[in-house]
Amino acid sequence: MAHPLVGKYETTDLTALSPEDRVFARTEIKDALSGKSKSKLSPEDRVILLRLWMETFERAAQPPTAAEIANGPAPVAPREKTPAKTASRRMPSVQIPKFTTVRAIFRALAILRLPDLIFICFCGAITTFVIMLGAHAMQEALRIEAVKREAEVVVAWIKENGGDKRAEETFNPAACIKTSNENWKGCLTAMTSEGGPFANKKNHFENGRDFFAAKCDMSNPDTVGTIIVERGSVPLGSTALTYTAFDGTESIAKDLTLRVIVCGRGFHLIKVATDLTF
Secondary structure: OOOHHHHHHOOOOHHHOOHHHHHHHHHHHHHHHOOOOOOOOOHHHHHHHHHHHHHOOOOOOOOOOHHHHHHOOOOOOOOOOOOOOOOOOOOOOOOOOOHHHHHHHHHHHHOOOHHHHHHHHHHHHHHHHHHHHHHHHHHHHHHHHHHHHHHHHHHHHHHHHOHHHHHOOOOOOHHHOOOOOOEHHHHHHHHHOOOOOOOOOOOOOOOOOOOEEOOOOOOOHHHOOOEEEEEEEOOOOOOOOEEEOOOOOOEOOOOOEEEEEEEOHHHOEEEEEEEEEO
16 A cells, blocks of 8 residues: 555645645655654655655755765755954045135135124134233243242241351351341341352342342332242230331341241232241
């Protein structure tokens, strides 16, 4: 008795079936050839089923080899994934303006009227002035800071040499010794003269200005950026110590309470140290 699949597909044109039906027939015939079917398969039926199994393949496909016919269809190997090609990175290119664009800019400027041009020039002048003013203010602030550092050097020297040290005969400068006949003005002059502790000091605000000044005088712009030494005293009827400028005629023989300040921008007094005994 013939195998059921022989009677089912022998008279059927398997190539005319749809792809889904052809795959179903191929699987069913394969199971019969491999012994999975319950019906027994004679050698004659095996040959017929092999022929029918071959007809289930596409005509354009390569015919199976003898080993495939004997062992049935080979399993389909999984397809390896090819790595995706990374897109090459393009370097940014510099866009050169076209001549037509430049001409368009000049055409746009050509529509400006005289008041527009005056306003643009005025805004440019104001911006330039503000930038120059800011740069000038910054330079003056840096120069004032340099003068403050020099004033701190003066304060350190007064702290180190004030009091009883001025009574020694070897004190330098000699004009500042308590037993000398000099006044405070002569002592200040000796400090900045040759051989004095501040002989090599220069005014960092402006080289042509003095290192010391008697006071921060608004009528004298050259006092800006100078170091000022003021004397402290207690006025009559008061217990508070006040500092005032002095003319330098005071005798150097007595100790003085001093304050060191800097005459800053706008004649603003910048305090460096107070209550110094010299």
